[in-house]
Amino acid sequence: MGIVRILFSLLNNPRVIEKLAESRIIRRAAQITAYALTKAQIAGRDASDRILSASAVRGEAGRTPGDTGEMGALFRRLRETFIKELKEGWRNASKQIKK
Numbered sequence: 001m002g003i004v005r006i007l008f009s010l011l012n013n014p015r016v017i018e019k020l021a022e023s024r025i026i027r028r029a030a031q032i033t034a035y036a037l038t039k040a041q042i043a044g045r046d047a048s049d050r051i052l053s054a055s056a057v058r059g060e061a062g063r064t065p066g067d068t069g070e071m072g073a074l075f076r077r078l079r080e081t082f083i084k085e086l087k088e089g090w091r092n093a094s095k096q097i098k099k
Contacts, residue, residue: 024097032089040082047074 010016020026051074 028093036085039085
């Protein structure tokens with residue numbers, strides 16, 4: 001219980017938050033997170049555009065992507081890409097920290 005109270009008081013201290021925000025590790029973690037989210041958003045847009053255009057070409061505009069099983073594959077691919085990018089970013093960050 002004492003540790004929780006100490007952490008709570010530290011994390012509510014503006015000076016501690018400012019120091020953490022200025023640290024290289026926290027900045028790099030934020031960059032990696034923003035990069036991964038941006039890549040996932042772009043991949044999601046591209047995939048949804050491909051699904052919509054493919055279904056319109058095939059005349060299946062009335063069917064939902066979940067009916068054809070494409071959404072499951074899309075989410076699996078999106079998850080795999082996200083994890084791959086996150087691991088790659090983590091490796092790059094750790095290499096830069098070691099330098």
